[in-house]
Amino acid sequence: MTSFKAPKGTYDLIPPRSADYLAVREALSAPLRRAGYGYTETPGFEQVELFARGVGESTDIVTKEMYTLTTKGGDELALRPEGTASVLRAALEASLHKSGNLPVKLWYSGSYYRYERPQKGRYRHFSQVGAEAIGAEDPSLDAELVILAHDAYRSLGLRDFRILLNSLGDKECRPVYRAALQEFLRRLDLDEDTRRRVEINPLRVLDDKRESVQRQLTDVPMMRDHLCEACKSYHEQVRELLTSAGVSYEDDPRLVRGLDYYTRTTFEFVHDGLGSQSAVGGGGRYDGLSEMIGGPALPSVGWALGVDRTVLALRAEGIELELPAATDVFAVPIGDEARRALFRVVTELRRDGVAADFAYGGKGMKNAMKSADRSGARFALLAGERDLAQGVAQLKDLHSGEQTAVPLDRVVAEVAGKLR
Ligand code: AMP
16 A cells, blocks of 8 residues: 555545546536536636636635645746636637627536635535636526526435525625625624724625624624615516526525625525535626626626535435446456457447446456456356357346357347347
8 A cells, every 4th residue: 555645635536436426527517518508628727816816815715725836937826726717717818708699608617726624525626517607697697507506406316405595786786785884893893803804805704604703793784785776676586587497595695605706696505414514506696707807897607516515415315326337248258268259249349338347367257257246237248168169158137147148249239139
């Protein structure tokens, strides 16, 4: 065994459990692909400045959690802590917003890095599937994204999740609310760090989980009482569209999110079986982000769903995903001639789309049959000298134990027929 270990706060995905992760990524993105979102991939690192401006100088992500590095050429880079700023940067760089076809709808899937205090459900390297709809202000687009995430979780069989919904206002009403909130918060008994937060990013104080803070927030002013008419009407339309799609949600007037760029619609998916790290996904509208990173005004909305936590949520609900068999046929040759003959058949099976594996390493019959069992294969394909002399192999159904002799050149058709 090596003395090297996966770095703190990270873990390896290895079989058989890794199959769940692939299936979850697939399930979370499937609804997006059916709704016109195009696949996007951006580098694992970007200029630090993109996140500083795009995520917000005062956020925990930027001040405490970024992995930054200076290259030999003197560039200041950061491993990406989230996807939205990068995807918007890529869309602007490729001028997708000038195609005359707005919104530009993009989806992505990948690894993200945050220097966090590791605990269950909170890692330093984690995986998200995300979606961004860039360049349109339309309540149906906000509703579409919430519905797609909802349907993705449902398609996995998840039930114990809730959708929290709020509006954070826009550039008209948010500053007025922010001032009222600051005035209230400045009167409270808060530690120095939190006082600083009141001045830089007061909305984040609402999100403070500490009892000592929450106790003082009973009469805190709420954004929902300060929304301008346009924001109120926009939010009402989003709510109606969700309701008519049969998606239930809870209004959570205190829901703010860790990133600075959100405006209007904000939502979070929380799962009740996950303890303190209960957010499985979240997102919202970010109408000002494009301008913050030097682009034109492009009202946009998006979300990111956590793959790691979705897998934990499946376990919490005791859901076993029905995954396609890793191996359908396991070939067990007895003798060198059979080895050559069955290897040929295995290659043909694979080319025909059947998942097939082979007893490598010159294993004896007993060990080879054990490997066949362990592979989870439905069929073992056996052949020895006597079989070859007759031009057949024995196809053994490992569920029923039934065994039939099949001509070597008929194996592919026979297996395909049985698997169907
Ligand atoms: P955020 O980008 O912070 O809005 O996160 C979106 C989703 O990514 C969250 O709801 C989590 O499911 C997941 N996530 C964020 N940070 C972590 C982390 N450190 N470890 C695991 N999952 C995370």
